[in-house]
Amino acid sequence: EADIYQTPRYLVIGTGKKITLECSQTMGHDKMYWYQQDPGMELHLIHYSYGVNSTEKGDLSSESTVSRIRTEHFPLTLESARPSHTSQYLCAVAGTSGRGGANVLTFGAGSRLTVL
Amino acid sequence: AQKITQTQPGMFVQEKEAVTLDCTYDTSDPSYGLFWYKQPSSGEMIFLIYQGSYDQQNATEGRYSLNFQKARKSANLVISASQLGDSAMYFCARRYGGATNKLIFGTGTLLAVQP
Numbered sequence: 087e088a089d090i091y092q093t094p095r096y097l098v099i100g101t102g103k104k105i106t107l108e109c110s111q112t113m114g115h116d117k118m119y120w121y122q123q124d125p126g127m128e129l130h131l132i133h134y135s136y137g138v139n140s141t142e143k144g145d146l147s148s149e150s151t152v153s154r155i156r157t158e159h160f161p162l163t164l165e166s167a168r169p170s171h172t173s174q175y176l177c178a179v180a181g182t183s184g185r186g187g188a189n190v191l192t193f194g195a196g197s198r199l200t201v202l
Numbered sequence: 203a204q205k206i207t208q209t210q211p212g213m214f215v216q217e218k219e220a221v222t223l224d225c226t227y228d229t230s231d232p233s234y235g236l237f238w239y240k241q242p243s244s245g246e247m248i249f250l251i252y253q254g255s256y257d258q259q260n261a262t263e264g265r266y267s268l269n270f271q272k273a274r275k276s277a278n279l280v281i282s283a284s285q286l287g288d289s290a291m292y293f294c295a296r297r298y299g300g301a302t303n304k305l306i307f308g309t310g311t312l313l314a315v316q317p
Binding site for chain 2: 117119126127128129130131134136144145174176178180189190191192193194195196198
């Protein structure tokens with residue numbers, strides 16, 4: 087399994103500020119993901135990366151951007167935060183699980199963003 | 203759209219009893235995978251169990267089992283001998299996009315285990 091770390095866990099910030107949510111993993115897996123989850127709702131894929139310098143947008147349109155300069159690091163950036171960006175952002179890594187060999191997504195603890 | 207449907211927004215179960223959480227899915231892919239995740243109030247997503255579409259047997263993992271009915275496109279999660287720590291949100295998900303391993307999630311079921 088991949089160890090995956092997200093910072094910050096909680097962030098309260100004012101409108102118009104630039105924010106970066108950090109996501110890092112220790113296992114060297116190629117595929118990484120960002121999901122957005124509003125309170126009590128399902129997760130939606132907003133960004134996907136299949137390796138260094140290879141990213142694509144997910145199914146849910148997002149004003150955020152991502153970069154993948156190093157395998158282990160997949161940060162998400164909002165250039166100008168707005169209250170509509172208030173949500174939880176979950177980073178994930180795809181790795182082979184011992185359980186049936188499935189490519190299981192392992193999630194980080196999440197970053198809860200509140201924009202005032 | 204190919205979606206995941208979880209029709210039970212909330213469920214109650216007594217401690218030590220079994221509970222079934224429903225999940226149906228829609229897909230035209232011949233090969234796919236189905237997953238269940240648990241999300242406690244702390245917010246992290248915990249992988250519970252996986253079922254491949256070509257697997258002959260239903261998946262089991264400790265107290266979790268998956269009742270997979272391919273023809274009905276259902277993949278219900280069964281939790282046996284419920285514990286207080288099982289109280290959480292449970293999400294069903296299906297893999298799509300081939301080797302990308304992307305997941306589409308259902309809306310979740312909030313399970314409350316009562317002592």
